[in-house]
Amino acid sequence: GLYQIVQTTRTNNGFFGIGGGTRTTNSEVTTGIDGGLSQEFSRVLASLRDGVLTAAGQLGIDGASAVLDAFQVNLGRISFEGMSSSEISATLNAVFSAVGDDMAAAILPGLSAFQRAGEGMLETLSRLATEFRTVDVTLASIGMVFGTVGLASLEARTRLVELSGGLDAFVEGADFFAQNFLTDAQRIAPI
DSSP states (O other): OEEEEEEEEEEEOOBTTBSOEEEEEEEEEEESOOHHHHHHHHHHHHHHHHHHHHHHHHHTOTTHHHHHHHOOEEOOOEEOTTOOHHHHHHHHHHHHHHHHHHHHHHHSTTGGGGOOTTOOHHHHHHHHHHHHHHHHHHHHHTTOOOOOOHHHHHHHHHHHHHHHTSHHHHHHHHHHHHHHHSOHHHHHTTO
């Protein structure tokens, strides 16, 4: 069967936050596919959107929700005819992976500069969000604050993590610093 879906999400903030909400509409054309699969596709797309927005929030990206509200998802035509279940699964994974990558790229232009070999854009965004948050929490634990913001901050944090030998090594280094160079009062202060 063939399946095509275009998902549009609109957010209305309401008047002073009253009466706001998010509305997601799907225009779909299906042939030989039941409504259950259509709902599952919508759930996957909503999950991708939520994941991208969570990462954007951790990175402090302003306007990510508005960008995704205007983002149109078109899965195109997918034919499962003659495919085994594993081939269908691989096809759907590839389709949704590409949508996630497109969403990630849409909210953070220049994201490709941070990609590692074999990483999709969504993976890159998730990794950066984890690094960003971990750097903040780790530095706060030793009474420090990362000074830069925006894309420059992202580049600086990524470089700091790389120079430390990875995220785990960065955290271990900060722990070592706290245990060996800070007084008890300094270690307790951030808490």
